[in-house]
Each structure stands twice: as structure tokens, then as C-alpha cells.
Amino acid sequence: MADSMNPPLSYEASATTTHPLVATTLPSEVKSCLKNSRFLHLATCDGLTPHISLMSYTYLPSTPFDSYPTIIMTTNNSSRKTNHLLTNPRVSLLVHDWVSHRPPTRAPSGGEREGSPPPAATRSSLASLLLNLNTSALSSISTTITGTARFLEPGSEEEEWCKKQHLENNTFEEEMGTFGQQQQPGQRRPSISIDDDVRVVTVRVREGRIADWKGGVKDWQLVSEGDESPEPLVNGVRPA
Structure with a gap:
């Protein structure tokens, strides 16, 4: 019987x-996850x-x-994910902020790999500081979001507005340049480019x-005011 203070990974009965x-x-x-993270994983499928x-x-x-x-999000018009979304707009997103207060693990006795984080990292003053910070200040969760992707109409007011917001949100100060060279202090540089042939995709965050x-x-579900009987989720997904 597992120790209740140290449950095994994936201990939840999460099929429903x-x-x-x-x-x-x-x-x-x-x-917090959505505000702190810089990237997400987008899962698409063409049916196979x-x-x-x-x-x-x-x-x-x-x-x-x-x-x-x-x-x-934006995607190249000829990319695989674009082709997938055109045939099957159902998507799953995985978001986490890349910061974990998971304690270091011990390296196996065989010595073929190091623990996680490796000893060298735990000896770093910065790493030690991060590892010892109050865990309430660090994210320890990830969230999946299921929904339907929507391509915005090229040239529409909504597309232009979303392009502007997306570009501003992905412009950073003092980004590291090529080969790790530091940009000039105060200099701002977009980390993405939005060309004319790029498609803008939106996903409504509901569940x-x-x-x-x-x-x-x-499992979580966002409902509108006054919606007293939302459809139940099954494994984080609303049944079709």
C-alpha cells in the first residue's frame, strides 16, 4: 500500500x-500558468x-x-499543423511555466545518467536559490486546454487586432542575440515575425x-453567467 504522504505518480483515477x-x-x-509561460505545446491530428x-x-x-x-497563435500557411487544423480543428494545448519545485533526484547506482537536476546545477548559487524559494511562489502545475481552433479571416479587423496583440506580447527587452550576444540595454526585439502569408489562429479557453x-x-470548465447546467466533462473533454 502506497504511503499516503508520498503518493505515486499518476495516482489519480483520471479516466473520467x-x-x-x-x-x-x-x-x-x-x-497564472497562462500569464507566466512563454510557450505552449499544440497538439493537432489529421484523423490518423x-x-x-x-x-x-x-x-x-x-x-x-x-x-x-x-x-x-500564428502558423505558416503551408505547415503540417495548418493542414491538420483545416481538416480537424479540434486541438489540445499543454501549458506550464517551465519552473518546478520538484526536489533533486538521486542518480542511479550504475552512473549512466545524472540525477534531476544534476549535481552541478544544485551547486550553483542561482539554482540553490531557486530550489529553496518558497514553493508557493513557484508554479507546480500544468494545464491542458481542449477546444476548437479558428482561423481568422485574412485582412479582417479581428485578424489585424490579434496580430498586433500577438506581436507586442512576443517583443522582449534585452533578448539574447545570435550566439548568446547581449542586445543593447533597453533594446526591444520581437521573437516572432508575422508575414503576409501567416495565418492567425485563436482558441477559446473554456475547459x-x-x-x-x-x-x-x-478538471475545470468555464461557463457564462447564468449557465446553471453546463455539459459534463469526461477526461477534461466535453462529449461530442
């Missing part, structure tokens, strides 16, 4: 809806073969065109699942 949370606002953990892409994105609590929280690093899960 687990610890459902239905509310008119996003869970605070999801908000799944495909995952690492994406820059922009999260907005709402837009002038949609009252729901929205995620904005998903929170998972912590110990394997606990919680």
Missing part, C-alpha cells in the same frame, strides 16, 4: 472527470497521426471580439485539466 470545478472565472492556477508543435502564444482574458479568454507534479488532476 476528476474533482470537477465549474466556475464563471478561470481557476487561479490556470491564469497526432502532431505536436511548440508555439509562441498570447493569452488574453477577453478580446473586443470574444468575451471568453482567448489564446492567439481543460490541471495536473500537478505529483500526479494529481482536476
